[in-house]
Amino acid sequence: xxxxxxxxxxxxxxxxxxxxxxxxxxxxxxxxxxxxxxxxxxxxxxxxxxxxxxxxxxxxxxxxxxxxxxxxxxxxxxxxxxxxxxxxxxxxxxxxxxxxxxxxxxxxxxxxxxxxxxxxxxxxxxxxxxxxxxxxxxxxxxxxxxxxxxxxxxxxxxxxxxxxxxxxxxxxxxxxxxxxxxxxxxxxxxxxxxxxxxxxxxxxxxxxxxxxxxxxxxxxxxxxxxxxxxxxxxxxxxxxxxxxxxxxxxxxxxxxxxxxxxxxxxxxxxxxxxxxxxxxxxxxxxxxxxxxxxxxxxxxxxxxxxxxxxxxxxxxxxxxxxxxxxxxxxxxxxxxxxxxxxxxxxxxxxxxxxxxxxxxxxxxxxxxxxxxxxxxxxxxxx
Amino acid sequence: xxxxxxxxxxxxxxxxxxxxxxxxxxxxxxxxxxxxxxxxxxxxxxxxxxxxxxxxxxxxxxxxxxxxxxxxxxxxxxxxxxxxxxxxxxxxxxxxxxxxxxxxxxxxxxxxxxxxxxxxxxxxxxxxxxxxxxxxxxxxxxxxxxxxxxxxxxxxxxxxxxxxxxxxxxxxxxxxxxxxxxxxxxxxxxxxxxxxxxxxxxxxxxxxxxxxxxxxxxxxxxxxxxxxxxxxxxxxxxxxxxxxxxxxxxxxxxxxxxxxxxxxxxxxxxxxxxxxxxxxxxxxxx
Numbered sequence: 001x002x003x004x005x006x007x008x009x010x011x012x013x014x015x016x017x018x019x020x021x022x023x024x025x026x027x028x029x030x031x032x033x034x035x036x037x038x039x040x041x042x043x044x045x046x047x048x049x050x051x052x053x054x055x056x057x058x059x060x061x062x063x064x065x066x067x068x069x070x071x072x073x074x075x076x077x078x079x080x081x082x083x084x085x086x087x088x089x090x091x092x093x094x095x096x097x098x099x100x101x102x103x104x105x106x107x108x109x110x111x112x113x114x115x116x117x118x119x120x121x122x123x124x125x126x127x128x129x130x131x132x133x134x135x136x137x138x139x140x141x142x143x144x145x146x147x148x149x150x151x152x153x154x155x156x157x158x159x160x161x162x163x164x165x166x167x168x169x170x171x172x173x174x175x176x177x178x179x180x181x182x183x184x185x186x187x188x189x190x191x192x193x194x195x196x197x198x199x200x201x202x203x204x205x206x207x208x209x210x211x212x213x214x215x216x217x218x219x220x221x222x223x224x225x226x227x228x229x230x231x232x233x234x235x236x237x238x239x240x241x242x243x244x245x246x247x248x249x250x251x252x253x254x255x256x257x258x259x260x261x262x263x264x265x266x267x268x269x270x271x272x273x274x275x276x277x278x279x280x281x282x283x284x285x286x287x288x289x290x291x292x293x294x295x296x297x298x299x300x301x302x303x304x305x306x307x308x309x310x311x312x313x314x315x316x317x318x319x320x321x322x323x324x325x326x327x328x329x330x331x332x333x334x335x336x337x338x339x340x341x342x343x344x345x346x347x348x349x350x351x352x353x354x355x356x357x358x359x360x361x362x363x364x365x366x367x368x369x370x371x372x373x374x375x376x377x378x379x380x381x382x
Numbered sequence: 383x384x385x386x387x388x389x390x391x392x393x394x395x396x397x398x399x400x401x402x403x404x405x406x407x408x409x410x411x412x413x414x415x416x417x418x419x420x421x422x423x424x425x426x427x428x429x430x431x432x433x434x435x436x437x438x439x440x441x442x443x444x445x446x447x448x449x450x451x452x453x454x455x456x457x458x459x460x461x462x463x464x465x466x467x468x469x470x471x472x473x474x475x476x477x478x479x480x481x482x483x484x485x486x487x488x489x490x491x492x493x494x495x496x497x498x499x500x501x502x503x504x505x506x507x508x509x510x511x512x513x514x515x516x517x518x519x520x521x522x523x524x525x526x527x528x529x530x531x532x533x534x535x536x537x538x539x540x541x542x543x544x545x546x547x548x549x550x551x552x553x554x555x556x557x558x559x560x561x562x563x564x565x566x567x568x569x570x571x572x573x574x575x576x577x578x579x580x581x582x583x584x585x586x587x588x589x590x591x592x593x594x595x596x597x598x599x600x601x602x603x604x605x606x607x608x609x610x611x612x613x614x615x616x617x618x619x620x621x622x623x624x625x626x627x628x629x630x631x632x633x634x635x636x637x638x639x640x641x642x643x644x645x646x647x648x649x650x651x652x653x654x655x656x657x658x659x660x661x662x663x664x665x666x667x668x
Contacts, residue, residue: 022465022466022469023462023465023466023469025458025461025462049469050469051465051466051468051469052465053458053461053462053465053500054500055458055461055496056492056493056495056496056499057492057493057496059454059455059458059492059493060454060455060457060458060492060493060496061458063451063452063454063455063458063459063462063493064458064459064461064462064465065462066459066462067426067458067459067460067461067462067463067464067465067466068462068463068465068466069462069466070449070459070462070463070466071424071462071463071466071467071470072466072470073465073466073469073470075462075466089452089454090452090455093452192470194466195447195449196424196447196449196463197447198422198424198446198447198467198472198475200447201421201442201444201445201446201447201448202442202447202448203436203437203441203442203444203448203449203450204447204448204449204450205449205450205451206436206437206438206439206440206441206442206450207434207437207438207439207450208438208439209438209439211439212439212440
């Protein structure tokens with residue numbers, strides 16, 4: 001395995017290249033564009049045999065990738081924030097058509113007011129779309145999750161988003177171990193399943209009556225739930241093949257005897273590890289749960305990890321207005337009926353707001369002092 | 383290139399079992415086009431009557447791969463399909479996006495202009511019934527001036543957007559108007575478009591009797607009058623060379639308008655306005 005110093009954007013592009021994507025389309029947007037440019041360079045330099053469709057909008061970009069997938073090609077795109085919102089109609093459509101498309105999302109705050117900085121608000125808007133959503137703690141996760149995403153998507157015929165944060169990850173250099181191409185080829189065998197097959201004509205997305213529609217939706221949901229079984233297996237196989245350290249649904253850090261747990265996803269996880277180490281030195285029984293898979297929500301795995309915990313601080317880099325942070329809301333729903341455990345959410349890092357050790361510490365302290373008022377989210381850094 | 387109707391294949395690649403209204407201009411256009419496009423065709427159709435009448439649940443009226451796309455993006459999807467075929471080395475396939483006037487000229491215009499500018503190897507068809515018939519017949523950019531629609535009881539105030547001129551301005555391989563009342567002309571144009579390596583655009587006048595206020599059995603007759611009166615010229619621009627493909631008899635435009643309920647409030651002055659337009663246009667000669 002080769003070790004390189006690359007940005008998150010490069011890790012995403014490298015993951016897609018190692019997966020030997022065949023159809024690529026995108027519409028430039030900040031901060032996803034460096035991943036796009038890198039992929040185009042691979043194609044121009046002859047390092048990647050892939051057809052690129054220079055779309056005139058984000059909506060058309062995902063539509064073109066969808067066309068590629070329907071006709072049997074391994075297809076990929078990258079976007080974020082406003083681009084993702086413009087794509088939203090196609091995002092839902094892709095999931096309904098059960099196309100195994102993988103999309104990198106360089107998470108960025110949504111307008112208005114205008115912001116170009118990292119936040120999870122963009123993908124939180126897609127929570128009900130039927131895409132599996134993986135979150136990345138670091139650039140290694142971006143590469144590992146991108147490769148695994150194709151395997152998951154193609155086995156279940158469910159599309160996958162690989163989320164990494166704008167700038168904090170997309171533009172930041174980290175050491176990344178790169179798997180060998182031949183091993184990735186073996187890990188990702190290409191089995192074409194074209195819905196639009198010239199030798200086997202079929203109608204796709206015909207008008208569907210109430211007699212049929214619920215069955216499609218039931219099966220779609222079953223496939224999403226099945227991913228909770230598949231994703232850990234894929235991660236385990238990946239780790240074995242590549243000597244990697246990719247977690248399944250979640251990763252527990254210092255949770256063995258923890259009474260207080262921090263639950264978080266994305267880049268903030270790495271920083272929260274430092275805080276947990278600091279608080280452990282002070283004798284606090286605190287741990288951390290990294291949520292890699294947010295959609296579908298891994299209820300069983302998280303509740304098992306929280307079995308002996310009495311207090312949870314959830315860190316959300318997003319806000320669902322009038323409700324709270326999306327992760328905290330999910331966790332509260334999952335823990336319904338679980339007795340005395342208090343789950344309080346903290347909102348931080350919106351629009352690129354600071355998410356250092358100090359802020360996460362404040363989130364821990366302030367959620368504790370909020371007590372058992374479960375409807376309360378504390379806002380950090382205002 | 384000429385078409386001999388007697389030598390066309392017997393097989394109906396589109397149409398059997400379609401749930402269009404009787405006298406549906408769109409379905410007639412689809413049947414004619416498929417006679418020359420043949421079975422190695424993949425067709426994508428954005429939201430429209432044509433998308434819904436072509437299949438429901440597990441049934442399809444198409445004997446070729448057919449995909450009912452989202453409203454805005456049939457040419458983008460077709461671009462992706464072509465890319466996937468190329469990467470797999472699958473050759474000799476016509477990739478066709480087939481939109482209504484809304485899915486091509488209005489909500490679908492962005493992806494159409496994008497695919498045309500990229501010179502994608504696809505054929506885009508605008509089947510034009512000059513209003514949004516799938517939602518009950520509202521006004522759109524392809525609705526002619528003065529026409530009454532379901533949400534415009536006073537008639538449209540502004541002129542129809544000239545999509546043929548817009549598409550010609552893209553400098554694509556092939557641009558043509560067509561009319562379901564002239565099947566040989568229509569089919570010859572599809573034959574030419576299918577042979578191109580770049581982008582082709584075919585704009586078919588395909589009346590909707592419900593929207594136009596005519597009887598189902600008058601669809602072809604009224605469509606023919608549109609061309610014969612000079613308002614729907616049949617022409618092509620083949621790699622930049624413009625040719626009129628049919629010389630109309632130039633009957634009075636009033637004969638065309640008076641057949642249609644949507645123009646029932648047209649005044650003599652308004653008719654004269656159209657007549658002058660036609661006279662000036664054809665008077666110039668070519």
